[in-house]
Amino acid sequence: MGALTEQISLTRTASPARRKPGGLGDGLFRAASYASALLVLLVLFGILASIAYGGWPAFAEFGPGFITSSAWNIGQEQYGALVAIVGTLASAVLALLIGVPLSLGIAIYLTQLCPGWARKPVSMTIELLASVPSIIYGMWGLFIFAPLFARFVQMPVSNLVEGMPVVGTLFYARVPSGVGILTAGIILAIMIVPFVASITRDMLDQIPTVLRESAYGIGCTTWEVVRHVLVPQASVSIIGAIMLGLGRALGETMAVTFVIGNANRLSASVFDPGSTIASRIANEFNEADGLQLNSLMALGCILFVITFVVLIIARLLVRRVKVA
Amino acid sequence: MDATNTLIPAAPPLRASRVRPSRRVADKLLVGASTAATLVGIVVLGSILAMLIIEGVKGFSPLLFTEPTPGPGSDGGGIANAILGSLVMTVLGILVATPIGVMAGTYLAEYGRHSKLADLIRFLNDILLSAPSILIGLFVYTLMVRPMGSYSGWAGAVALAIIATPVIVRTTEDMLRLVPATLREAGAALGAPPSKVITAITWRGASAGIVTGIILALARIAGETAPLLFTALNNNSWFSSNLMGGVPNLPVMIYQFALSPYANWQQLAWAGALLITVTILALSIVARFVIKPQRAR
Numbered sequence: 369m370g371a372l373t374e375q376i377s378l379t380r381t382a383s384p385a386r387r388k389p390g391g392l393g394d395g396l397f398r399a400a401s402y403a404s405a406l407l408v409l410l411v412l413f414g415i416l417a418s419i420a421y422g423g424w425p426a427f428a429e430f431g432p433g434f435i436t437s438s439a440w441n442i443g444q445e446q447y448g449a450l451v452a453i454v455g456t457l458a459s460a461v462l463a464l465l466i467g468v469p470l471s472l473g474i475a476i477y478l479t480q481l482c483p484g485w486a487r488k489p490v491s492m493t494i495e496l497l498a499s500v501p502s503i504i505y506g507m508w509g510l511f512i513f514a515p516l517f518a519r520f521v522q523m524p525v526s527n528l529v530e531g532m533p534v535v536g537t538l539f540y541a542r543v544p545s546g547v548g549i550l551t552a553g554i555i556l557a558i559m560i561v562p563f564v565a566s567i568t569r570d571m572l573d574q575i576p577t578v579l580r581e582s583a584y585g586i587g588c589t590t591w592e593v594v595r596h597v598l599v600p601q602a603s604v605s606i607i608g609a610i611m612l613g614l615g616r617a618l619g620e621t622m623a624v625t626f627v628i629g630n631a632n633r634l635s636a637s638v639f640d641p642g643s644t645i646a647s648r649i650a651n652e653f654n655e656a657d658g659l660q661l662n663s664l665m666a667l668g669c670i671l672f673v674i675t676f677v678v679l680i681i682a683r684l685l686v687r688r689v690k691v692a
Numbered sequence: 693m694d695a696t697n698t699l700i701p702a703a704p705p706l707r708a709s710r711v712r713p714s715r716r717v718a719d720k721l722l723v724g725a726s727t728a729a730t731l732v733g734i735v736v737l738g739s740i741l742a743m744l745i746i747e748g749v750k751g752f753s754p755l756l757f758t759e760p761t762p763g764p765g766s767d768g769g770g771i772a773n774a775i776l777g778s779l780v781m782t783v784l785g786i787l788v789a790t791p792i793g794v795m796a797g798t799y800l801a802e803y804g805r806h807s808k809l810a811d812l813i814r815f816l817n818d819i820l821l822s823a824p825s826i827l828i829g830l831f832v833y834t835l836m837v838r839p840m841g842s843y844s845g846w847a848g849a850v851a852l853a854i855i856a857t858p859v860i861v862r863t864t865e866d867m868l869r870l871v872p873a874t875l876r877e878a879g880a881a882l883g884a885p886p887s888k889v890i891t892a893i894t895w896r897g898a899s900a901g902i903v904t905g906i907i908l909a910l911a912r913i914a915g916e917t918a919p920l921l922f923t924a925l926n927n928n929s930w931f932s933s934n935l936m937g938g939v940p941n942l943p944v945m946i947y948q949f950a951l952s953p954y955a956n957w958q959q960l961a962w963a964g965a966l967l968i969t970v971t972i973l974a975l976s977i978v979a980r981f982v983i984k985p986q987r988a989r
Binding site: 391393394397398400401402403404405406407408409411412414415418419421422469470471472473474476477478480481482490492493494495496497499500501502503504505506507508510511512558561562565589590591592594612615616618619620621622626646649650653654665668671672675676679680683 | 711715716718719721722723725726727728729730732733734736737739740743744791792793795796798799800802803804809810812813815816817818819820822823824825826827828830831833834835854857858861885886887888890891911914915916917918921922925943946947950951961965968969972973975976977980
């Protein structure tokens with residue numbers, strides 16, 4: 369035994385031909401895959417570093433007041449992020465308020481109610497909504513949805529609530545043009561539906577059939593099964609899916625730029641035009657320089673922080689999510 | 693699943709006398725609301741497609757594919773330069789993203805596995821997957837456009853590559869994990885080095901899935917507008933072969949032309965929108981069919 373191991377170690381050291389299989393090529397391959405993986409890491413930090421670097425002069429000039437100021441005056445070089453931050457949060461929250469019930473409804477329909485033959489085509493239709501480019505949503509929102517929305521929602525609702533307290537301000541359109549924060553929220557809602565719905569559907573599908581069947585077995589209605597069995601089982605993942613949708617809604621650019629109206633003012637009405645961080649950057653970046661450019665970069669920095677916090681929470685809740 | 697589905701509508705214990713009305717109403721409301729939600733989704737997709745076809749087909753002519761985009765106020769023109777510019781940048785983007793994405797996915801699935809570094813990269817890659825694309829545009833602007841002093845197709849391609857890479861990393865890793873470990877062990881037992889096992893066995897076994905990932909990435913970047921706004925921009929002539937200066941491309945062309953006051957520009961924007969949406973939807977559908985045999989195996 370001892371002699372044998374000695375023999376082996378001898379041959380190992382003695383013959384240079386017996387080296388690790390693969391040799392140089394193998395090492396290179398490994399190094400290349402390692403480097404590629406590190407590149408992913410680098411890009412993320414590169415994004416943060418470059419935006420922070422570009423936005424620094426604005427933060428240095430205005431200090432914390434940058435976040436609380438609602439000024440955006442190019443002539444006087446006064447810039448503040450408040451209007452864009454409020455617009456971003458408001459449109460994203462509206463998107464969730466509308467999009468989440470829609471997504472849950474679709475997921476419940478697909479897993480509980482849909483006849484077998486229709487499941488695949490209906491799922492696919494909903495998933496295809498995710499592939500439509502955001503600029504197409506923008507065009508649809510501006511040219512198809514906004515005119516209908518102005519005529520059948522904004523005008524009648526404005527006339528109805530005019531003069532009433534609270535709702536009279538919240539739902540009053542000074543100019544019923546169809547574009548505004550709520551329109552952006554609705555378009556964003558449609559855009560996040562395929563993501564939230566497909567994750568929720570997958571989560572509902574993973575719940576053991578036995579659980580569901582026993583609930584039906586004791587006489588529960590579909591509503592009761594959904595409310596008391598399915599939703600509690602999948603709640604963490606569903607919240608994760610919602611956060612993921614929120615992350616998308618916060619950073620969405622082109623669709624919002626088309627329909628939000630791009631106004632720099634704080635308004636209490638959801639029918640009034642506003643801006644989001646992304647829409648302001650998209651609108652002004654190419655003509656900006658100097659402090660305005662720095663301020664836009666600083667806006668990007670704020671967007672980075674908001675979305676990444678949301679996305680990190682989402683990823684912690686939903687471990688892994690499908691790509692498409 | 694199927695058993696309950698067929699049981700519920702057919703189960704008459706839900707007779708009025710046995711079930712409290714409030715329960716029945718709640719149930720009916722749920723059924724109605726979720727069916728309505730699904731209809732909303734289908735109607736929206738249908739109406740988007742109808743809009744594109746109605747508005748886009750009007751502008752379709754062979755000139756679209758031969759003439760460059762017209763200047764402000766001039767008649768006619770096509771979108772040939774924008775189509776070509778989009779093609780060049782998308783292909784360049786995919787050519788950069790594919791090797792990096794596949795290799796990084798390979799690292800995560802084969803080498804790194806559950807090491808701390810692999811877990812971190814996996815996590816950050818998932819975040820990069822849903823990161824706002826406008827931020828990637830700002831990054832590439834700072835990285836390339838500013839130092840080079842001009843908008844360029846190269847910067848556009850890099851921005852698209854950064855968006856495509858996480859998609860490819862993710863699908864590659866997922867697909868490699870589906871390859872049974874016994875195949876790898878068999879290869880290793882024959883004396884093949886890890887690189888040989890990966891390229892000849894696991895990559896081959898997962899090839900359909902990896903290709904799907906690349907197609908999905910292609911579909912994702914083909915319609916991206918926001919990052920191109922600050923990197924490639926757009927212009928109305930044929931671009932130079934070194935890709936410096938504004939490179940015309942479909943998404944930014946659509947954005948600028950759709951909101952312009954000129955009727956022929958708007959018409960071209962619709963035609964471009966129809967073209968790009970049909971291409972992307974076709975790519976997404978193709979990706980679904982490529983992946984099918986893989987999953988069934």
